[in-house]
Amino acid sequence: MKIPEPRGPISAGLLGILAGEPGGDPVAQTSLEQLVTGQLPLVEDIVDDGDVQLALLCLYELHYGGLDGVDDRWEWNPGLIRIRQLLEEPFEHALRASAELAVPESDRVPSAAAPDSDGVAALLFGLAQADNGPSLSRYVAKKATLEQLGEFLIHKSIYQLKEADPHTWAIPRLAGRAKAALVEIQADEYGGGRPDRMHSALFARTMRGLGLDDRYGCYVDTVPAISLASVNMMSLFGLNRRLRGAIAGHLAIYEMTSSRPNQLYGSGFRRHGFDAHVTGYFDEHVEADAVHEQIAGRDLAGGLVETEPGLLADVLFGATAVLAIDARLTVHIMDAWENGRSSLRTGLPTAA
Amino acid sequence: MNQEPADGSIVVCPDGPLIVRGDFEIVTPSGDLLPRQRKTVALCRCGASAIKPYCDGTHKLIGFRTEYPIDSAQGTKSQP
Numbered sequence: 001m002k003i004p005e006p007r008g009p010i011s012a013g014l015l016g017i018l019a020g021e022p023g024g025d026p027v028a029q030t031s032l033e034q035l036v037t038g039q040l041p042l043v044e045d046i047v048d049d050g051d052v053q054l055a056l057l058c059l060y061e062l063h064y065g066g067l068d069g070v071d072d073r074w075e076w077n078p079g080l081i082r083i084r085q086l087l088e089e090p091f092e093h094a095l096r097a098s099a100e101l102a103v104p105e106s107d108r109v110p111s112a113a114a115p116d117s118d119g120v121a122a123l124l125f126g127l128a129q130a131d132n133g134p135s136l137s138r139y140v141a142k143k144a145t146l147e148q149l150g151e152f153l154i155h156k157s158i159y160q161l162k163e164a165d166p167h168t169w170a171i172p173r174l175a176g177r178a179k180a181a182l183v184e185i186q187a188d189e190y191g192g193g194r195p196d197r198m199h200s201a202l203f204a205r206t207m208r209g210l211g212l213d214d215r216y217g218c219y220v221d222t223v224p225a226i227s228l229a230s231v232n233m234m235s236l237f238g239l240n241r242r243l244r245g246a247i248a249g250h251l252a253i254y255e256m257t258s259s260r261p262n263q264l265y266g267s268g269f270r271r272h273g274f275d276a277h278v279t280g281y282f283d284e285h286v287e288a289d290a291v292h293e294q295i296a297g298r299d300l301a302g303g304l305v306e307t308e309p310g311l312l313a314d315v316l317f318g319a320t321a322v323l324a325i326d327a328r329l330t331v332h333i334m335d336a337w338e339n340g341r342s343s344l345r346t347g348l349p350t351a352a
Numbered sequence: 353m354n355q356e357p358a359d360g361s362i363v364v365c366p367d368g369p370l371i372v373r374g375d376f377e378i379v380t381p382s383g384d385l386l387p388r389q390r391k392t393v394a395l396c397r398c399g400a401s402a403i404k405p406y407c408d409g410t411h412k413l414i415g416f417r418t419e420y421p422i423d424s425a426q427g428t429k430s431q432p
């Protein structure tokens with residue numbers, strides 16, 4: 001991914017360090033750590049803090065496709081892992097607080113013995129169904145302008161161009177039924193052996209259909225902090241084995257809140273005259289996620305809880321955090337659109 | 353499990369579709385293959401899907417129930 005523009009002192013300091021060699025400038029690394037420690041208490045709302053979210057996105061990116069021109073050895077540099085942890089701790093705390101606010105743990109987690117896999121699926125379906133935030137999909141279906149359709153794709157592109165990758169981290173951390181379930185879902189996400197059917201590839205095709213740049217990470221500078229936070233949440237859950245319950249719950253809720261909205265997204269694009277070439281991504285998800293939601297709820301999340309009952313609370317935390325954070329993103333977008341503004345942070349980058 | 357696993361399986365999902373996994377074909381009455389994009393499929397059994405025979409999640413919107421919940425007080429089946 002191309003190097004983004006810094007959004008404050010932390011991301012500027014980090015990108016400065018990444019431009020050099022690992023271990024090349026220990027003084028700069030120490031001062032970045034001090035800067036982070038000093039800066040964090042001043043951050044009011046970490047989920048909506050562009051500087052922190054961009055720094056996290058770049059730190060996580062070292063584990064995905066990497067940053068253009070950045071030495072690959074930075075990935076496991078202990079100093080950077082330390083900085084990531086300094087940022088992750090308050091971020092996780094904020095996610096837990098947002099989830100608690102959305103659905104208190106006492107309502108979320110049954111007090112009796114951990115449910116069986118059908119019971120876990122039922123709890124997750126219940127959470128997904130109870131979610132009554134504003135609906136972006138209905139707006140897209142009925143009202144969104146062509147320009148807004150483009151904005152919608154730009155927000156989504158941060159994740160969708162690497163769709164499924166954050167959940168893949170969980171595969172070696174699971175066993176048995178939960179692992180088989182995750183692999184079965186991921187095989188489908190990655191196109192069942194056909195690169196052109198990969199969901200990220202279908203999404204790229206949709207972007208191209210609207211004249212957008214489909215290079216991974218192209219629009220990182222363009223989207224607000226909250227769009228980055230929703231992707232960072234997945235990387236946090238996926239890259240920390242102790243949060244394997246949360247990433248399972250996260251995937252289950254993604255799948256459970258997908259078929260119907262994608263049907264509506266497809267209608268919105270068809271309303272503007274786009275054909276199956278562009279709507280293919282959405283059409284695919286209507287069908288695929290009706291399969292995935294069953295497997296993710298019962299076999300992945302449910303199977304995991306049956307083997308590790310202690311993870312139930314984290315499964316439900318991961319699920320609730322998605323609903324809470326994505327509701328914030330939706331509110332941000334709808335608020336802008338309903339007031340005739342752009343929901344993006346900056347104008348579109350000029351074509352390279 | 354005291355039974356050899358079969359080559360295929362149909363998971364009867366509560367209040368939802370049938371998940372069919374394994375080696376099988378989906379064909380029209382005259383034997384033509386139906387378009388199919390994935391190995392494991394969900395077949396609609398609520399009747400409301402717009403992409404039949406596949407499930408599109410509509411069963412959740414119409415409150416499809418595969419069994420009436422047992423009314424514990426009465427010990428009988430209550431209407432939904």
Ligand code: FES
Nearest residue numbers: 396397398407411
């Ligand atoms: S069973 Fe899912 S739509 Fe009919």
Ligand SMILES: [Fe+2]
Nearest residue numbers: 163189199285
């Ligand atoms: Fe997908």
Ligand SMILES: [Fe+2]
Nearest residue numbers: 255288289292
């Ligand atoms: Fe999916």
